[in-house]
Amino acid sequence: MKAAIIRIGNSRGVRIPKLFLAECELQGEIEMEVRGRDLVIRSCHAPRAGWEATFRQMAARRDDDLIDRVAEPSTEWAGSEWEW
Numbered sequence: 001m002k003a004a005i006i007r008i009g010n011s012r013g014v015r016i017p018k019l020f021l022a023e024c025e026l027q028g029e030i031e032m033e034v035r036g037r038d039l040v041i042r043s044c045h046a047p048r049a050g051w052e053a054t055f056r057q058m059a060a061r062r063d064d065d066l067i068d069r070v071a072e073p074s075t076e077w078a079g080s081e082w083e084w
Contacts, residue, residue: 016041 005012021027029044058064 001017003014003016005014007013016026024043026041026043031042031044033040033042055064
C-alpha cells in the first residue's frame with residue numbers, strides 16, 4: 001500500500017489505516033527507529049509486561065527461591081569481612 005506524507009504543523013506525518021493499526025496492535029505510545037533508509041514503527045511494550053503472572057506461577061511451583069543463597073560463605077574473606 002502506498003501512502004502520502006502529510007503536513008502536520010511544522011512536522012510531517014503518515015496516516016495509518018485502521019486495519020493496519022488493529023493487525024499490528026498499535027495504540028497509545030509507539031517506538032520508532034531508523035534502520036538504514038527505513039522507518040520502523042512498532043508497538044511500545046512495557047519491559048516487564050507479564051512478570052507478575054510469571055512470578056505467581058513460579059511461587060505456585062515453589063520455584064522462587066534465590067539462586068545465590070549460600071549456607072556457608074564461599075571464601076574466608078566472605079566469612080570474616082562480609083556482614084551477612
